[in-house]
Amino acid sequence: MKTFIKNxxxxxxxxxxNPLWMVCLRCGIALISFAHFMALQPDFDNIFSARAFVPxxxxxxxxxxxIPSIYSLHKSIQGIIPVNYETTxxxxxxxxxxxxxxxxxxxxTRPTAILSLAxxxxxxxxxEYYSYGVDLFTSIALFYCCVxxxxxxxxxxxxxxKKRPPSADRISKCLxxxxxxxxxxxxxxxxxxLLGYNWRNGESIWRMLHGYNATESINFDFLYxxxxxxxxxWFTIILxxxxxxxxxxxxxxxxxxxxxxIFHVSIAFFMGLYFFSSVMIILNxxxxxxxxxxxxxxxxxxxxxxxxxxx
Amino acid sequence: xxxxxxxxxxxxxTMKARAILFTIWSRFHIVFIVLTSVYFAYDKTCRFxxxxxxAPVQYFYNNLxxxxxxxxxxxxxxxxxPYGYFAPNIRASGLIIGESGGKKYTALxxxxxxxxxxxVLASHITNNLIDERDSPNQKLEDRFMDxxxxxxxxxxxxxxxxxxxxxxxxxxxxxxxxLKEYAAGNRQPYLIKxxxxxxxx
Numbered sequence: 383m384k385t386f387i388k389n390x391x392x393x394x395x396x397x398x399x400n401p402l403w404m405v406c407l408r409c410g411i412a413l414i415s416f417a418h419f420m421a422l423q424p425d426f427d428n429i430f431s432a433r434a435f436v437p438x439x440x441x442x443x444x445x446x447x448x449i450p451s452i453y454s455l456h457k458s459i460q461g462i463i464p465v466n467y468e469t470t471x472x473x474x475x476x477x478x479x480x481x482x483x484x485x486x487x488x489x490x491t492r493p494t495a496i497l498s499l500a501x502x503x504x505x506x507x508x509x510e511y512y513s514y515g516v517d518l519f520t521s522i523a524l525f526y527c528c529v530x531x532x533x534x535x536x537x538x539x540x541x542x543x544k545k546r547p548p549s550a551d552r553i554s555k556c557l558x559x560x561x562x563x564x565x566x567x568x569x570x571x572x573x574x575x576l577l578g579y580n581w582r583n584g585e586s587i588w589r590m591l592h593g594y595n596a597t598e599s600i601n602f603d604f605l606y607x608x609x610x611x612x613x614x615x616w617f618t619i620i621l622x623x624x625x626x627x628x629x630x631x632x633x634x635x636x637x638x639x640x641x642x643x644i645f646h647v648s649i650a651f652f653m654g655l656y657f658f659s660s661v662m663i664i665l666n667x668x669x670x671x672x673x674x675x676x677x678x679x680x681x682x683x684x685x686x687x688x689x690x691x692x693x
Numbered sequence: 694x695x696x697x698x699x700x701x702x703x704x705x706x707t708m709k710a711r712a713i714l715f716t717i718w719s720r721f722h723i724v725f726i727v728l729t730s731v732y733f734a735y736d737k738t739c740r741f742x743x744x745x746x747x748a749p750v751q752y753f754y755n756n757l758x759x760x761x762x763x764x765x766x767x768x769x770x771x772x773x774x775p776y777g778y779f780a781p782n783i784r785a786s787g788l789i790i791g792e793s794g795g796k797k798y799t800a801l802x803x804x805x806x807x808x809x810x811x812x813v814l815a816s817h818i819t820n821n822l823i824d825e826r827d828s829p830n831q832k833l834e835d836r837f838m839d840x841x842x843x844x845x846x847x848x849x850x851x852x853x854x855x856x857x858x859x860x861x862x863x864x865x866x867x868x869x870x871x872l873k874e875y876a877a878g879n880r881q882p883y884l885i886k887x888x889x890x891x892x893x894x
Contacts (some may be wrong), residue, residue, distance in 0.1 A: 399722075424802075424807070424894050425802045429810065435800065435848045436844060437844055439842055448764060448765055449768060480810035497772045499769075511818075514810070514813045519771075522771040553713060558719075559719040563723070563726060566723070566726050566730060567776045570731075570775070570777060572743075572774045573734055574734050574737055574738075574781055577737075577781045578741055578780060581780070581781070581782075583872075584707065584872060588783060588871070589869065590783050592882070593786045594786060601878070607876070612859070
């Protein structure tokens with residue numbers, strides 16, 4: 383029985399896994415975060431400036447005090463450097479996309495990843511009332527960019543600093559941690575839906591299609607007489623809760639991955655959560671598509687610590 | 694000769710120590726994520742079904758798990774947050790509407806992302822108005838919300854260049870009949886006004 387289960391979940395050996403997943407994580411999250419931040423630029427003042435819908439001093443009163451906000455940082459440095467709030471804001475408005483571009487290029491990858499995460503948390507904390515799922519998943523991805531050796535391949539660091547490639551063993555351990563995190567995320571997301579009866583009777587899907595419908599031109603009223611809301615509700619629960627199981631079985635992996643990608647594309651299309659869906663697709667491709675992609679002829683990876691010493 | 698042997702040995706042990714540290718930390722990280730997720734699933738379910746949480750569970754999480762340094766750890770690594778979006782239930786969306794001189798106004802934006810974020814803000818506020826609260830700082834929180842409402846009202850007034858001397862801003866829930874209600878013939882969406890504030894020049 384033990385061998386049977388082992389065989390089902392059998393993963394390719396560490397040396398056979400394609401390390402390009404780290405490039406996918408680094409470039410994917412840097413690019414999407416950059417695009418996401420740029421998408422906010424036309425209305426930046428409405429959200430962050432002193433004339434914003436929620437002015438920074440009001441927002442600051444209830445923010446999470448574990449992490450500073452732009453406003454609180456501004457207040458702290460004002461005694462040392464006499465700058466106005468708009469100048470401080472402009473500084474962060476420029477610095478964040480620049481660090482994301484540096485991360486994308488893999489320039490001083492670890493420091494830029496740490497800086498990107500810090501700035502992302504700072505900015506998110508400054509607009510706590512406006513933050514939603516995408517901000518959390520971006521934080522998760524940026525955090526793993528800080529921890530994993532994501533700058534060791536296809537980066538300026540590798541090109542200029544001649545960084546030694548990480549061992550296959552290390553890459554494999556990082557991948558395992560990342561995969562487990564993604565599995566936990568989906569399992570609990572599915573479980574929480576299962577615990578509420580509205581996902582089990584199709585009511586949540588019905589409400590989503592009417593209250594959060596981004597495609598105003600499509601009328602979903604005809605669905606009331608069909609079992610479609612009920613089926614989509616159960617499909618979502620099963621897809622998410624069974625994710626840790628079926629995504630780890632090599633025979634079902636590509637089908638489950640395709641299912642979850644379609645699920646996120648649907649969220650983007652029907653609910654208008656484009657950036658959220660993009661981040662989730664990147665997390666999925668990083669965890670379960672790229673490591674198993676076959677082409678690895680251009681990727682140099684040391685096999686073990688011993689081989690690194692030999693090198 | 695000795696140096697040639699020593700350097701690879703130091704390198705090997707440093708790598709080994711790093712690998713061991715990474716393994717220990719990653720196990721802790723996974724346990725942390727699981728425990729946080731378990732609690733949030735439990736907490737959300739209790740809130741949804743209006744059940745009182747078990748005191749020992751609440752004590753464990755509030756006094757131990759959600760306290761520094763774990764709270765810092767959870768915030769900085771993004772491992773201390775729930776993942777169940779739109780669960781256990783999709784709540785009705787919130788809508789902020791301004792009204793002046795018989796005309797209706799909304800907040801104006803140039804991009805879809807800011808519009809999306811503003812709808813998140815509206816939902817935050819409406820949730821705050823709907824949720825039953827037993828906070829000891831209730832009065833203070835209400836005053837804060839009033840301040841927030843007025844700030845939004847001022848912006849809607851200025852953005853839309855209203856000519857009137859006053860503007861009413863209301864916080865509404867956008868309702869839609871349930872599947873059963875719809876099948877029974879009740880097919881009109883509706884707005885429930887939760888709060889209204891008046892802004893005068």
